[in-house]
Amino acid sequence: MTGAGRRAEPWQDRDVLIVCGTTLAGFALIVTAWFGAGGTASVARQTAWLNLAVAGFAVSSIGLCLWLLRARRAVGDRRIALISLAPREEQEDPYEEKPLRRASSQHLVRAAGMVRLHRRDCPLLTGKDVTLAAAEDGELCGVCAP
Incomplete structure (x- = not known):
């Protein structure tokens, strides 16, 4: 203004x-x-x-x-x-369909009940028990994705 x-x-x-x-x-x-x-x-x-x-x-x-x-x-x-x-x-259209990003790193984890893959330092995993996940197991988190 x-x-x-x-x-x-x-x-x-x-x-x-x-x-x-x-x-x-x-x-x-x-x-x-x-x-x-x-x-x-x-x-x-x-x-x-x-x-x-x-x-x-x-x-x-x-x-x-x-x-x-x-x-x-x-x-x-x-x-x-x-x-x-x-x-x-x-500005880009927020409703535009974007291609899915696939994981390429070997240090990805997933918490119980989560669909997306995360890096170990992702803030969405704070206080949750995590297990290692393969890169082919799903798509990357939008918060911690590289």
């Missing part, structure tokens, strides 16, 4: 104006409904003022939700920009 043409803040000026405008409009409707309902003794008339207050709350809530969603989108874009090493156009 700090690149050329990008702002460091998650919100733009327009977003701040929208949240302030909707909050003030909702607050004005609630206050109007409060004073209107306070001057009437009839429950039927107070119900109409209550509807106005609920509408004011809805207007204010919608503005605040839009504001938070904009921030969430900006944070997500920032996270993607920080995590990715390649430009977005050059």
Whole structure:
């Protein structure tokens, strides 16, 4: 977000104006409904003022939700920009089928219940009993594969 043409803040000026405008409009409707309902003794008339207050709350809530969603989108874009090493156009498709890698080392192990082969120093084997496995017994682990 700090690149050329990008702002460091998650919100733009327009977003701040929208949240302030909707909050003030909702607050004005609630206050109007409060004073209107306070001057009437009839429950039927107070119900109409209550509807106005609920509408004011809805207007204010919608503005605040839009504001938070904009921030969430900006944070997500920032996270993607920080995590990715390649430009977005050059990134590989995570759902693309990749050929299976076969093991070639003689020092591979497998723990009970595991399908893939691991090197002895693989973090997925921490605290597990392992047995030696042949290179033809399966495919390599994605964490420790050389």
